[in-house]
Amino acid sequence: MTEIAVARPVAEVPRRTLRGLLEPVVMSVTPVLLAIVAGGILLTILGRDPLSFYGDILQQGMLESFGLQQSVVRMATLLMIAAGLIVAFRANLWNLGLDGQFLLAAAFVAGLAPSIVSSLGMTVGLTLCFVIAAVVGAVWTLVPAGLKARFGVNEIITTLMMNFIGINLANILVKGPFLTDAPGVPRTDILPLAERLPVLFDTRIHIGILIAAATILLVHLVMTRTPLGLRLRVLGANPRAAVHFGLRTKRLTLVAFMVSGALIGMSGAVSMLGDWGSFRADWNPGYGFLVVPLVFLARLNALATVAFVALFAVIQIGGEYATREADLPNDFVLVLVGLILFFMAITEFMRVRRERRLAFVTAGLASRLRRGGDDG
């Protein structure tokens, strides 16, 4: 269906050569650079100095110790979401209901964590919270997954619908059964600092980043090194071929959706148990749509995602400061992400067109040309 979303089963470019290694890097970095330049032009039009703006982002998001810690903390949540997305996208299932899955799981965790952790203790309690989050996230994908598997209903629509329902349901929970007795903004009971995810050394960075790193590594290994991963990728690359292979596509669809939802739900747990400790009513950071482009940029490669999530976390954390300094709304990040997606699609188009042109020569000559004619 698409050059970007579908994993190519046949490696066209030999991996071993320097060119073969460099090409994916160039293909991923170019759109980011182009987006930064285009964003700079937009800033200039608005009468702001792009250099000092981007300087602020780097300074606050990466170079200052406090900002760097915040960026790493943000990375933990985003990485978990990315892991969940990769599983679904690899199977060519468009799970776009991630905000609903994230918020609903976060609401459940935030509402239940204070009593669970205080009665069961840290280790068992926090683990149970993660399990709850995973179950909530997975359950929330059941309707889209079932409709897709059984009747082939377009999952973009159903996940988007469940997304809106999930967001509202999370708020209903937070304003209803999970509402705190304490005065102030409507929110859930606050999980005491001492009972949240333990921090590393003397920083504000909590072990969520380790959990996320382990998860993304696990997803990478499962997707690339196990039969299940292969089955999911076959399903994604060509559903018809998957049927002819004798794969049980309906079950695979359910599995991919539920694993995806579970991982995204767990990111809600990381966010609640590590970052915030409480769910404020009407809170919606909208991480979902922001992570989608990052996963594409990384070409659905779990390990490459880490680099892009890191970059994005820095932009988000630094951007909060930079936009305040430049007296602009915080939504500049959205512009950057949108631009990155546009340019990514265009760079991909250029690559495909170049390969098509070469392909019109003859296959053998084309590969020799591609390698620069050195070792045909």
Place this chain on the structure above:
Amino acid sequence: MDSSALLTEAFFAALISGALLAALPILFASLGEAISEQAGVLNVGLEGMMLFGAYAGFNGALYLHSSWLGLLAGIGGGVLASLTMVVLCVRMRLDQIVVGVALFLFAEGVTSLLHGAQFGESYPRLEKPSELAIPLLSDLPAVGESLFSVHPIVYIGFALVFLVSWMLRRTSTGLNVRAAGETPAALDAAGVSVVRTRTWAVLACGALAGLGGGYLAIIAAGSFTPFMTQGAGFMAIVIAMLTRGKVLWTIVGSLLFGVSLTIATALQLAGITIPTDWVQMLPFVTVILVLILFARRSYLPSALALPYVRGER
């Protein structure tokens, strides 16, 4: 709960006028999306086009002091936004979903940014545009004022739905559009350009989405606020998908969404308070239930979201 309070004039007036205000942007956008989907282009960036339309429309109405010129500006904004879809998806055949999501995010960011840079200090509001009162009908009790004393674009909007429905079913242009979404290869073989047909369909979709956005900013809200579409574009996509090519159903769908978006406010007038979170969920729950019940009958053009490459299967 006093049930007679439900039947007051104030309740009906508030419900009908509120539902119309909320439904019209969705109606325009879903009509546009229906055309584009019939031509085989899944336009996920609809929300972005509406936002561009709302922003351009608000500026047009503010500086040109006319709601009509504002709506025209809104159409212009939507068409400009849809040009990216035309160039990237129809001409360059890039992935429609990736570009759609990009357009949506970009529009959210850019309109908010421009709005912040432009109106960061002052928050201008538009004066209420004049309404067209139909004699006699507008004097009817309860429903008269809210149904028959509205901005004329409302009537034009409903007329447009019938016009598009007739065009798609009864004219050769409509046949071309549907062929572009169903079997583009056949259209190509018949000597009609698939790319050109899809281009016009997407531009029409942009114009309608922009008009919907303009209506939202100029007539429904009277001002522009960032993210003001609040998912209306996505609701419109769902409605368009559920109509299965029978565009008259967009009226039913958008009114359903319109009613559920305003029923909370209207009920408050009747003295009943339902948390808005519950009410906001209603349209989406309805859609999911409809999908579960009628899933087997759902149907989409078979070449939807697939770029057309001559000679490729």
